[in-house]
Amino acid sequence: MTINLLNFDAKDLTGFCGEIGERPFRAKQLLRWIHQSGEDNFHGMSNLAKVLREKLSAIAVVKPPHVISEHISADGTRKWLMNMGSGNGVESVFIPETHRSTLCVSSQVGCALECSFCSTGKQGFNRNLSVAEIIGQLWWANKVLATTKKKASSRMNESINKVEQIFPSESNYKVSNVVMMGMGEPLANFENVVSALDLMLDDNAYGLSRRRVTVSTSGLVPAIDRLSKRCPVSLAVSLHAPNDVLRDKLVPINKKYPLKVLLPACRRYLKDGPRNFITFEYIMLAGINDSVSQARELVKLVKDIPCKFNLIPFNSFPNSDYKCSSPEVIRQFRDVLMQADLVSTVRKTRGDDIDAACGQLAGRVFDRTRRTN
Numbered sequence: 001m002t003i004n005l006l007n008f009d010a011k012d013l014t015g016f017c018g019e020i021g022e023r024p025f026r027a028k029q030l031l032r033w034i035h036q037s038g039e040d041n042f043h044g045m046s047n048l049a050k051v052l053r054e055k056l057s058a059i060a061v062v063k064p065p066h067v068i069s070e071h072i073s074a075d076g077t078r079k080w081l082m083n084m085g086s087g088n089g090v091e092s093v094f095i096p097e098t099h100r101s102t103l104c105v106s107s108q109v110g111c112a113l114e115c116s117f118c119s120t121g122k123q124g125f126n127r128n129l130s131v132a133e134i135i136g137q138l139w140w141a142n143k144v145l146a147t148t149k150k151k152a153s154s155r156m157n158e159s160i161n162k163v164e165q166i167f168p169s170e171s172n173y174k175v176s177n178v179v180m181m182g183m184g185e186p187l188a189n190f191e192n193v194v195s196a197l198d199l200m201l202d203d204n205a206y207g208l209s210r211r212r213v214t215v216s217t218s219g220l221v222p223a224i225d226r227l228s229k230r231c232p233v234s235l236a237v238s239l240h241a242p243n244d245v246l247r248d249k250l251v252p253i254n255k256k257y258p259l260k261v262l263l264p265a266c267r268r269y270l271k272d273g274p275r276n277f278i279t280f281e282y283i284m285l286a287g288i289n290d291s292v293s294q295a296r297e298l299v300k301l302v303k304d305i306p307c308k309f310n311l312i313p314f315n316s317f318p319n320s321d322y323k324c325s326s327p328e329v330i331r332q333f334r335d336v337l338m339q340a341d342l343v344s345t346v347r348k349t350r351g352d353d354i355d356a357a358c359g360q361l362a363g364r365v366f367d368r369t370r371r372t373n
């Protein structure tokens with residue numbers, strides 16, 4: 001069977017090199033070729049001995065998921081749909097900004113947690129993504145962006161005066177931040193996600209700082225604790241409600257890990273996490289969780305936790321049951337939080353014209369779970 005080296009983090013790759021009779025430093029060289037240079041052909045890895053290149057070509061591959069389609073938004077956001085076999089697909093989204101560029105990565109085909117406002121959750125769960133399928137999204141994005149950059153620089157030579165227009169910012173050609181906010185619940189695919197995170201942080205691979213890599217979770221408490229020990233990166237928690245009665249409805253996993261269990265886990269995470277605050281995501285649903293009194297209740301709820309709020313306007317999708325709060329209501333809600341000294345931002349909706357916004361990633365999921373409803 002051919003081995004896909006994209007499935008290996010540094011430790012696995014060192015083990016693999018040992019198994020094929022190679023010294024550990026080869027693992028470092030391989031990591032750099034695969035993840036820094038985006039090389040998928042062993043024959044192109046010029047500092048490896050010819051015999052080794054041949055050996056690798058015979059037994060291994062570097063195989064990211066196959067990209068079926070790419071959509072580019074008027075605001076520069078790009079969305080890729082990747083084939084995950086058996087008719088399934090997941091999406092990842094690249095969001096360029098002035099000083100950073102963020103890739104939103106998926107971790108599962110579908111999601112079993114069935115949050116009532118989420119398009120992925122509505123589709124049911126099919127399977128976990130492998131390490132290669134998770135890190136392959138970042139591998140692919142950097143590769144495509146590097147090609148785009150080459151094209152842009154050759155155009156730049158042609159018309160040097162248009163440099164600003166063509167070449168807006170260096171950061172637009174490389175992923176500088178990763179958020180695990182695509183399809184799926186990352187902490188429900190713990191081992192594969194952690195191996196992919198290790199690669200994101202590894203200096204021989206992507207070398208991102210822990211602060212620039214964010215895991216977003218709906219609140220799987222035991223896994224939050226495990227993450228703090230295994231791979232503490234920035235943590236975002238999808239709160240969405242100021243009390244258990246409402247959160248039970250919006251985020252059903254709350255019945256298993258209610259707020260009195262979730263919030264202490266957030267506090268514990270701060271001891272090992274790279275930031276001195278937790279980001280709470282809060283979706284703005286008209287008439288459901290967006291009143292001034294609910295904002296006040298929220299302030300009381302989080303009073304013991306250093307945190308910031310990210311208010312996410314609800315993005316609708318076909319057959320969704322909710323509406324987004326009006327800008328005025330969102331502003332009032334945010335004002336209550338700000339008056340209580342809680343830093344709160346309203347997430348800008350990007351890639352609207354290509355359905356690339358939060359919670360709109362539909363991919364294609366053939367549900368394998370037996371569902372009761």
Ligand code: SAH
Nearest residue numbers: 118181184185216217218238281315358359
């Ligand atoms: N499963 C993880 C990460 C993926 S979802 C989680 O739930 O945190 C990433 C974020 O998008 C979460 O905060 C989620 O609540 C939010 N989201 C889901 N559906 C949405 C929608 N329709 N509009 C806006 N945000 C949505």
Ligand code: SF4
Nearest residue numbers: 111114115118121218
């Ligand atoms: Fe799953 Fe997150 Fe969607 Fe909830 S919001 S169904 S946890 S992907």
